[in-house]
Amino acid sequence: MxxxxxxxxxxxxxxxxxxxxxxxxxxxxxxxxxxxxxxGGNQLAAEMPQEDVNFTVEREGNSVVLASQDLKADAPVVEIFEDFSCPHCAGLAEADHEDSLQALNEGKVKIKFNFLNFLDGEATGSSTRGAAVALAVAETGNAKAFWNAHTAFLTNQTEVARKWDYEEFGQALQAYDLDQSVIDSISKGEVQDAVLPVVKANADDLTEREGSVSSPLVYADGKRVELKKGSDNKVQSWVPDVVK
CATH class of the missing domain: 1.20.5 (Single alpha-helices involved in coiled-coils or other helix-helix interfaces)
Structure with a gap:
Protein backbone atom coordinates (compact mmCIF):
# COMPACT_ATOMS: atom_id res chain seq x y z
CA MET A 1 0.00 0.00 0.00
CA GLY A 40 28.54 45.83 28.15
CA GLY A 41 31.85 47.58 28.90
CA ASN A 42 32.51 48.17 25.23
CA GLN A 43 29.20 49.97 24.96
CA LEU A 44 30.42 52.52 27.50
CA ALA A 45 33.67 52.82 25.57
CA ALA A 46 31.82 53.20 22.26
CA GLU A 47 30.03 56.27 23.60
CA MET A 48 33.21 58.08 24.67
CA PRO A 49 34.34 61.08 22.55
CA GLN A 50 37.34 60.74 20.25
CA GLU A 51 38.61 64.25 19.52
CA ASP A 52 42.18 64.47 18.27
CA VAL A 53 44.55 66.79 20.11
CA ASN A 54 47.84 68.52 19.33
CA PHE A 55 49.20 69.03 22.83
CA THR A 56 50.73 67.07 25.68
CA VAL A 57 49.52 66.23 29.18
CA GLU A 58 51.58 65.76 32.32
CA ARG A 59 51.26 66.02 36.04
CA GLU A 60 53.08 68.99 37.49
CA GLY A 61 52.88 69.07 41.28
CA ASN A 62 49.18 69.09 42.11
CA SER A 63 48.09 70.16 38.63
CA VAL A 64 47.37 68.42 35.35
CA VAL A 65 49.04 70.51 32.67
CA LEU A 66 48.04 70.72 29.01
CA ALA A 67 50.32 72.52 26.55
CA SER A 68 51.46 72.36 22.95
CA GLN A 69 55.07 71.52 22.19
CA ASP A 70 54.96 74.68 20.08
CA LEU A 71 53.64 76.85 22.92
CA LYS A 72 53.98 80.52 22.04
CA ALA A 73 56.28 82.59 24.25
CA ASP A 74 53.51 84.99 25.24
CA ALA A 75 50.84 82.32 25.82
CA PRO A 76 49.02 82.85 29.12
CA VAL A 77 49.07 80.19 31.83
CA VAL A 78 45.50 79.47 32.90
CA GLU A 79 44.62 77.63 36.10
CA ILE A 80 41.17 76.07 36.44
CA PHE A 81 40.02 74.85 39.83
CA GLU A 82 37.17 72.39 39.42
CA ASP A 83 35.16 69.73 41.22
CA PHE A 84 33.75 66.89 39.10
CA SER A 85 30.44 67.02 40.98
CA CYS A 86 30.01 70.79 40.56
CA PRO A 87 27.25 71.71 38.07
CA HIS A 88 28.86 75.10 37.44
CA CYS A 89 32.11 73.34 36.51
CA ALA A 90 30.14 71.23 34.05
CA GLY A 91 28.66 74.40 32.58
CA LEU A 92 32.09 75.95 32.19
CA ALA A 93 33.51 72.81 30.58
CA GLU A 94 30.73 72.92 28.03
CA ALA A 95 31.09 76.66 27.42
CA ASP A 96 34.85 76.77 26.92
CA HIS A 97 35.31 73.36 25.28
CA GLU A 98 35.74 74.37 21.64
CA ASP A 99 37.65 77.59 22.39
CA SER A 100 40.11 75.97 24.77
CA LEU A 101 40.70 72.99 22.46
CA GLN A 102 41.54 75.31 19.58
CA ALA A 103 43.76 77.54 21.71
CA LEU A 104 45.63 74.53 23.10
CA ASN A 105 46.12 73.00 19.65
CA GLU A 106 47.45 76.31 18.33
CA GLY A 107 49.85 76.79 21.25
CA LYS A 108 48.10 79.93 22.42
CA VAL A 109 47.45 78.84 26.00
CA LYS A 110 48.76 76.55 28.72
CA ILE A 111 46.05 75.12 30.96
CA LYS A 112 46.56 73.74 34.45
CA PHE A 113 43.63 71.78 35.88
CA ASN A 114 43.52 71.75 39.67
CA PHE A 115 41.06 69.15 40.95
CA LEU A 116 38.97 69.56 44.11
CA ASN A 117 36.62 67.29 46.06
CA PHE A 118 35.08 69.70 48.56
CA LEU A 119 31.55 68.75 47.44
CA ASP A 120 32.09 65.28 48.89
CA GLY A 121 32.12 66.82 52.35
CA GLU A 122 34.02 64.76 54.89
CA ALA A 123 33.75 61.51 52.91
CA THR A 124 34.93 60.37 49.50
CA GLY A 125 32.37 60.26 46.72
CA SER A 126 31.82 61.25 43.11
CA SER A 127 34.09 64.30 43.29
CA THR A 128 36.96 62.17 44.53
CA ARG A 129 36.33 59.40 41.99
CA GLY A 130 36.33 61.82 39.06
CA ALA A 131 39.51 63.50 40.23
CA ALA A 132 41.25 60.17 40.93
CA VAL A 133 40.44 58.76 37.51
CA ALA A 134 41.33 61.96 35.65
CA LEU A 135 44.66 62.21 37.48
CA ALA A 136 45.48 58.57 36.75
CA VAL A 137 44.79 59.07 33.04
CA ALA A 138 46.86 62.26 32.94
CA GLU A 139 49.83 60.49 34.51
CA THR A 140 49.94 58.10 31.55
CA GLY A 141 50.88 61.01 29.28
CA ASN A 142 48.06 60.15 26.87
CA ALA A 143 46.71 63.62 26.05
CA LYS A 144 43.91 62.38 23.81
CA ALA A 145 42.65 60.02 26.50
CA PHE A 146 42.76 62.72 29.18
CA TRP A 147 41.09 65.41 27.08
CA ASN A 148 38.24 63.20 25.95
CA ALA A 149 37.73 61.58 29.35
CA HIS A 150 37.68 64.98 31.04
CA THR A 151 35.15 66.18 28.47
CA ALA A 152 32.89 63.16 28.98
CA PHE A 153 33.07 63.28 32.78
CA LEU A 154 31.97 66.91 32.98
CA THR A 155 29.74 67.54 29.96
CA ASN A 156 27.78 64.37 30.81
CA GLN A 157 28.14 65.01 34.51
CA THR A 158 24.74 63.87 35.75
CA GLU A 159 25.08 60.47 34.06
CA VAL A 160 28.84 59.99 34.33
CA ALA A 161 30.82 61.88 36.96
CA ARG A 162 28.06 61.76 39.58
CA LYS A 163 26.96 58.17 39.01
CA TRP A 164 29.72 55.97 37.65
CA ASP A 165 31.71 53.76 39.98
CA TYR A 166 35.35 52.91 39.38
CA GLU A 167 34.50 49.80 37.39
CA GLU A 168 32.37 51.80 34.96
CA PHE A 169 35.15 54.38 34.56
CA GLY A 170 37.54 51.54 33.74
CA GLN A 171 35.19 50.07 31.18
CA ALA A 172 34.69 53.41 29.44
CA LEU A 173 38.42 54.13 29.30
CA GLN A 174 38.95 51.05 27.18
CA ALA A 175 38.06 53.47 24.36
CA TYR A 176 41.62 54.80 24.50
CA ASP A 177 45.14 53.44 24.10
CA LEU A 178 45.87 52.90 27.77
CA ASP A 179 47.81 50.05 29.35
CA GLN A 180 45.59 47.35 30.80
CA SER A 181 47.38 47.78 34.13
CA VAL A 182 46.08 51.37 34.28
CA ILE A 183 42.56 50.25 33.40
CA ASP A 184 42.70 47.56 36.08
CA SER A 185 43.97 50.01 38.69
CA ILE A 186 41.11 52.39 37.91
CA SER A 187 38.49 49.62 37.85
CA LYS A 188 39.56 48.43 41.29
CA GLY A 189 39.61 51.94 42.76
CA GLU A 190 43.31 51.66 43.51
CA VAL A 191 43.86 55.17 42.15
CA GLN A 192 41.88 56.88 44.90
CA ASP A 193 44.56 57.15 47.59
CA ALA A 194 46.93 58.99 45.24
CA VAL A 195 44.50 61.85 44.60
CA LEU A 196 43.59 62.64 48.21
CA PRO A 197 46.71 64.71 49.01
CA VAL A 198 46.34 66.44 45.62
CA VAL A 199 42.78 67.67 46.19
CA LYS A 200 43.68 68.72 49.74
CA ALA A 201 46.65 70.72 48.52
CA ASN A 202 44.50 72.43 45.89
CA ALA A 203 41.86 73.27 48.49
CA ASP A 204 44.56 74.73 50.75
CA ASP A 205 45.88 76.76 47.81
CA LEU A 206 42.43 78.23 47.15
CA THR A 207 41.87 78.96 50.82
CA GLU A 208 45.10 80.93 50.85
CA ARG A 209 44.13 82.85 47.72
CA GLU A 210 40.42 83.38 48.32
CA GLY A 211 39.79 82.65 51.99
CA SER A 212 37.46 79.77 51.05
CA VAL A 213 37.00 76.94 48.57
CA SER A 214 34.56 77.11 45.65
CA SER A 215 34.44 76.20 41.97
CA PRO A 216 34.90 76.82 39.17
CA LEU A 217 37.62 79.42 39.59
CA VAL A 218 39.87 80.53 36.73
CA TYR A 219 43.18 82.38 36.95
CA ALA A 220 45.25 83.74 34.08
CA ASP A 221 48.90 84.35 34.89
CA GLY A 222 47.98 84.35 38.56
CA LYS A 223 45.11 86.85 38.30
CA ARG A 224 41.50 85.89 38.92
CA VAL A 225 39.33 85.86 35.79
CA GLU A 226 35.78 87.02 36.35
CA LEU A 227 33.53 84.53 34.56
CA LYS A 228 30.76 86.16 32.55
CA LYS A 229 27.22 84.95 32.01
CA GLY A 230 25.16 85.24 28.84
CA SER A 231 21.55 86.33 28.40
CA ASP A 232 20.55 82.75 29.21
CA ASN A 233 22.29 83.12 32.60
CA LYS A 234 24.78 80.41 31.65
CA VAL A 235 28.50 80.87 32.13
CA GLN A 236 30.43 81.87 29.03
CA SER A 237 33.84 80.85 27.75
CA TRP A 238 36.76 82.66 29.37
CA VAL A 239 38.99 82.09 26.35
CA PRO A 240 38.14 85.21 24.26
CA ASP A 241 38.99 87.45 27.23
CA VAL A 242 42.28 85.72 28.01
CA VAL A 243 43.73 84.35 24.77
CA LYS A 244 44.65 86.91 22.15
Missing part, protein backbone atom coordinates in the same frame (compact mmCIF):
# COMPACT_ATOMS: atom_id res chain seq x y z
CA UNK A 2 1.48 3.40 -0.95
CA UNK A 3 1.81 6.03 1.79
CA UNK A 4 -0.02 9.32 1.20
CA UNK A 5 2.26 12.36 1.29
CA UNK A 6 0.80 15.24 3.31
CA UNK A 7 0.57 18.68 1.80
CA UNK A 8 2.96 21.32 3.17
CA UNK A 9 0.04 23.34 4.54
CA UNK A 10 -1.39 20.46 6.53
CA UNK A 11 -1.68 20.76 10.32
CA UNK A 12 1.35 18.51 10.86
CA UNK A 13 3.47 20.63 8.50
CA UNK A 14 2.35 23.84 10.17
CA UNK A 15 3.20 22.48 13.59
CA UNK A 16 6.68 21.56 12.43
CA UNK A 17 7.26 25.05 11.05
CA UNK A 18 6.17 26.62 14.33
CA UNK A 19 8.67 24.46 16.22
CA UNK A 20 11.46 25.66 13.90
CA UNK A 21 10.39 29.29 14.41
CA UNK A 22 10.36 28.84 18.19
CA UNK A 23 13.84 27.28 18.18
CA UNK A 24 15.21 30.13 16.07
CA UNK A 25 13.59 32.71 18.34
CA UNK A 26 15.10 31.14 21.45
CA UNK A 27 18.51 30.99 19.77
CA UNK A 28 18.27 34.66 18.85
CA UNK A 29 17.48 35.61 22.45
CA UNK A 30 20.40 33.55 23.75
CA UNK A 31 22.79 35.16 21.26
CA UNK A 32 21.52 38.64 22.18
CA UNK A 33 22.05 38.02 25.90
CA UNK A 34 25.53 36.63 25.37
CA UNK A 35 26.56 39.56 23.18
CA UNK A 36 25.09 42.08 25.59
CA UNK A 37 26.88 40.57 28.57
CA UNK A 38 30.18 40.35 26.74
CA UNK A 39 30.11 43.88 25.31
Missing amino acids: SQKIKAPNSKAGSGFLWIIVAILAIAAVVVFLVVRNNT
